[in-house]
Amino acid sequence: MAGMATPLEVIVSADAGSQLWNLTVFDLHSGSSLLSYRGGNSAARSLTVLRGEFLLSAQLAKNYINVWEIQRKDQLQQKIVCPGMVTCLTASPDGVFLAAGVGEALHLWEVSTGKLLCVLSRHYQDITCLKFTDDGSHFISGGKDNLALVWNLWGVIQLDASQAPEPRHVLSRHSLPITDLHCGCMGAQARVATASLDQTVKVWELSSGELLLSVLFDVEIMSVTCDPCEYFLFCGGSDGNIFQVSLCSQGLVRERSFQSDSEGSQVLKGHGNMVTCLSVSMDGTLLLSGSHDETVRVWDIQSKQSIRCLAHKGPVTNAVIMPAPANMFLPDSRPAVPLPRFSRHLHTTEDEGGEAGEICVRPALYTQKEEETYLQKAEQLHMLMTAVTDRVRGRGFGSNNRMSETAAVYICYDLHSAL
Secondary structure: OOOOOOOOEEEEEEEOOOOOOOEEEEEOOOOOEEEEEOOOOEOOOOOEEEOOOEEEEEEOOOOEEEEEEOOOOOOOOEEEEOOOOEEEEEEOOOOOEEEEEEOOEEEEEEOOOOEEEEEEOOOOOOEEEEEEOOOOOEEEEEEOOOOEEEEEHHHHHOOOOOOOOOOOEEEOOOOOOEEEEEEOOOHHHOEEEEEEOOOEEEEEEOOOOOEEEEEEOOOOEEEEEEOOOOOEEEEEEOOOOEEEEEOOOOOOOOEEEOOOOOOOOEEEOOOOOOEEEEEEOOOOOEEEEEEOOOEEEEEEOOOOEEEEEEEOOOOEEEEEEEEOOHHHHOOOOOOOOOOOOOOOOOOOOHHHHOOOOOOOOOOHHHOOOOOOOHHHHHHHHHHHHHHHHHHHHHOOOOOOHHHHHHHHHHHHHHHHHHO
16 A cells, blocks of 8 residues: 555445455545455445444354454454344444344444343344444334334443333334335434335434335335435335435425436436445445446446446445545554454353453543533533633734634634543
């Protein structure tokens, strides 16, 4: 990587047939192959990055999760053994929790200790997809039982073992298995899109569980995503087509059939088989799609043109655009804290979890000092701003409001950074 600028965003993809490597990293804009990670094959909807330091993916049709240190691509670092076949996998945005679908049950671990915090058994069939909200406050699980469940993270992990956790919402309007889900921005105020074999994509309000929109297609929908501004839904069909649905068209009705029109609803044609994964770049200009036709395509959203086609050796199981973790391109870097051994059982035995009274070393981000409350921070900020205003006036800036406002804004920015 010497002499080359580290890319801002990269493509990470995997297919079911790779013999030489599992995951491949491509430059989003040039399409050139940058890295490959060896060992095993990745199951669909199971690729996740942990703390920018580890890459994880569930082994295809097996009961374990593959782990790579993100800069050590040539060897698997460890395997997390699970009680059954892992059907989907995701990490919380802050890297504190790891969630996996193991058949019908949802397993949630604390990453710093490897402790299995809870097993949620509210789905009646295999869980197919899992997503956290961007603030890590909630996660959503979709399953073959046609249900999507919204879970409050803290509500789940703070319950005592005698109580079975209840989902915050049960989204039950699909009539066939859920194949994929997308969670937008804004934490608990986000909107969630679910795709299903019932030929619909449904958009929900996370906070209320209310159905906002249902779009009916002519084919089964295998994947779904949204651009960051939520102008468009992108829906991957079993026929290889990608349907772009405008969310900003006039006279939006709650239930409608997809029609290609001039208001932004279009069809992107190029794949020859079902579209299994979709992802949009941070600036909302590029769409990535992976397919069972053994290709990954990059699309220009504005022109609807496929601008790059990356050949794979088997049906594509994962394809995502992600911010490039800094450690990915620093060969000498190492994770700040190694991953512990992950427990398979809720009540950890001594041989699995170490001696009683063992001290857990947590990442520096989660030090044990007492956290200031929001009110304390606000009071501190107000005092500092008052002091700044007095100082600015004392220097004779009072007659120049713009000057004093600018000075205060810059100092406020520094204070927010400090807080």
